[in-house]
Amino acid sequence: MAIRRRDFLKSAGLAAASVALPRLARGADTASIYDIERFGNARILHITDTHAQLNPVYFREPSVNIGIGEMAGRPPHLVGRAFLDRFGIRPDSADAYAFTCFEFEKSAGRFGKLGGFAHLKTLIDRLRGDAGEKHSLLVDGGDLWQGTGLANVMQGRDMVEVANLLGIEAMTGHWEFTYGEQALRDNLERFKGEFLAQNVFLTEEAAFNDALAFDKATGRVFKPSTIRELGGRRVAIIGQAFPYVPIAHPKRFTPDWTFGIREEELQKHVDALRGTDKVDAVILLSHNGMDVDLKLASRVTGIDVILGGHTHDAVPQPIPVKNPSGTTLVTNAGSNGKFLAVLDLALDKGKVSDIHYHLLPVYSELLKPDPAMAELIGRLRAPRVTDWSEKIATPDRLLYRRGNFTGPIDELICAALRTELDAEIALSPGFRWGVTALSGQALTMEDVLAETAITYPETYVQEMTGAEIKDVLEDICDNLFNADPYYQQGGDMVRAGGLSYTCAPEAVIGSRISELKLNDGKALSASHRYKVAGWASVNGQQGAPVWDVVAKYLRSGRMMPERLGSGVTLKGVEGNPGIAGQG
C-alpha cells in the first residue's frame, strides 16, 4: 500500500506526544516524525496490552470513557474533541486518528492501520540505535500473550518467540495468567527477558505445601524487580501484575496464588531499592490500570515514573502526581501495538533530573516491516492461517468493541448468543481488547477469534430472575464506576443484549441501574425467571465456544439486528467530557 505522504505531512507540524519542547522541525520525509531529539542518558521503550496482534490493525479508541468523582474530566477520561483540545491535537491530523475516535472511519482510509510487530521491531531498533548501546531498555506491561486465535491455541508460545526477537527485557502480566501456572512457567523458561511481579504471592495453603516461589521468606512467586545499568546509572524496574486476576478470571487458573495492589509491600520494596541497593531511578512497570496508578502514585513514595497499561488508555503526556516525598509521573501507553512509548531520562547520582516522554503512534504505512520479524510472524501463522481465512460474512457497518457500555462487535455477539442459544437476554463481557473492522470488510474466522479468543470461551444458558440480573449489572457497574479506583477492576460494563436500562454512573452500588426493559418494551420483573445466554463465565461451563456460536450465526446470513436491544440511557453525567456519543 502506498504511503499517503500528503496526509501524514499535514500532521507533521504537531508535537502532541511530548512533554518536552515541540519536536524539531521536520524534513520532507514523513517518517521523520520518529526523529526524536536526543535527550538524557537513558532511554526506556515501553509497549503494553498489544494483545498478541502480530499484524497491523484498525482500532477505534472509545467515544465513551466516563470518569466520575475526582476522575471526571481528567485524563484518561476524555474522548473525541475534549481529548484533542486537552492535548492540542489538530482534528484533521494523523495523531487525532491514532489517539481518538474522532471521524474514525474517514481517517482510517487516509492513515491506514497501526501497529504490527514487524513494524514495531523496525521502530524499536531505530530508537535503540539512536540511544546507543547500554543506554536503552525495552519493557512490556503485559497482555502480550493473549488476544488472537493463534496466541490462544499456542498458549502464548508464539508471543514468547516474538518477544525474544523484539528484544523485550522485562515484562509483567495479566491475561498471561489465564493459561495457568504450568503453561506460564513453560513460556517463561523460553522467554529471554525477566517476568516481574511484586504483587503475586503464594496463598497460605500453597506456602504450607511448599509450592514453587521466587522467595519463600516473603512468599513472592516471581522476582519483584530488576536493576539495570543504563547510561552508567542504576535503574530499578519493578513489576506490578494485574491485581485482580483471580477475581476477574476463573480462579482455577491460579489456585495457589494471591494478588492485590499490595501498596505496603511495594513501598517496602521501593525503600529497599533506594536505601540498600542505592539505585538512581525507580520505574514501576504496571498493569494496574490508569486510575489505580494515579491513586497509587499519590500514596506510595519514591517511584519516579509509572509506565502503565491495562486500561488501554493512550495518553500522550505523563500525568504528574504529588505525594508526600515528591512527584511521580503516570503514563498509559494504549493497546494493540498502536503505540510505542519512549521515556528518555536524564539520570544523575540518586535521582532523575529530567525526563522527556513521547507516545509514538506506530503508523504501519510509514515504517518498513523488519524482515526477520515478518518472516517469524509468517512462520508462526502459517499452520493456522488457511483454516481461518475463509470469509464468513461482510458486515455493513463499522464493528468495534471499546466503549464503557457497548460496541457493535458485542451487539453482534449478543445477537448471536440470543439467536443460536434461544435466549431472551444475552450477557457478553466488556473486554477492552478486540480489534476494529471497517464497514464492508469481510470477516474471517481469524477476525472472530480476535474478538473472542480466551481460555474460558464456553457459552452457557441459565435462568435468572430479573432481580438477579439487576444485581449482576450493579456489581459489574461498580467495578467500573466505584469512586475509589482501588475498588475498580478495569474492563468495561457487561454488554446486555435483549435488554435496555438506564445507568447513573455517579450513584452508588445498588442504585445505578434502573428502568430495565426487554426489547418488546416490557419492564423486567424482579421475580420472573428469564433465559439468559452468555460466555466467559468465571464458573466452569460446558457450552460450545463462543467463536463457534458467532461464526454459525454469521454463516447463516444473519447480521446485525436492526433495532439494537442494548440501549443504555445515561443519567447524571450530562456534559461529562468522557462522552462523545453512545458507545
Next chain:
Amino acid sequence: MTTTTGPHPTRRLILQGAASVALIGLGNLPFAAGPARAAANDKYPEEAFKQKSEADAIKALYGKTAEPSDKVKLDAPEIAENGGVVPVSVTTTLDKVTSISFFVAENPFALAASYKIPDGTIPGVANRLKMAKTTNVVAIVEADGKLFSATKEVKVTVGGCGG
C-alpha cells in the same frame, strides 16, 4: 510458644503468633450461660456473638464505644478473591493491648472473632472471615481499657469481565 519476629513480623509469622493467643470464638463453650460483658472475662461472650448489628455487638462485648485510630493497622483486600475466606490481619503500635476483635458490618451476625492478648504477647492477629457481601470490616483493639478501631470496606463481587 514464643515469637521472635522483631518489629515487623511477616504475615505468616503473625499467623504462628495467633496460635499462641486464646481464640475465644472456638472452644471454651460455656455450659452455664451468664452475662459476658468484658473481654477480660474468660467466659464465651455468647450475647455478643448473637448480635446482628456491629454497634450492638461491640456494646455487648465491651460495653463501650471505640474511636478510630491510625495506630490500629487493618490489612484486608480491597476486593476479596473469595468471599468465603477473606484474609484479614491486625497489628497495632498501642501499648497494654488486652484484646483484638473483628466485626463484619453486614454479616448476619456482626462479631466474627475476638482474641484475648495475654501480657507480653505481640499484638498481631490474622484470620479469615466469611463475608456475605460487600461491607465494612472493623477491627477493634482494646488497649489500656480503651477501644480503638480501624475500618476497611471489602468488596465481595461476582467477578468476571476484567480487562
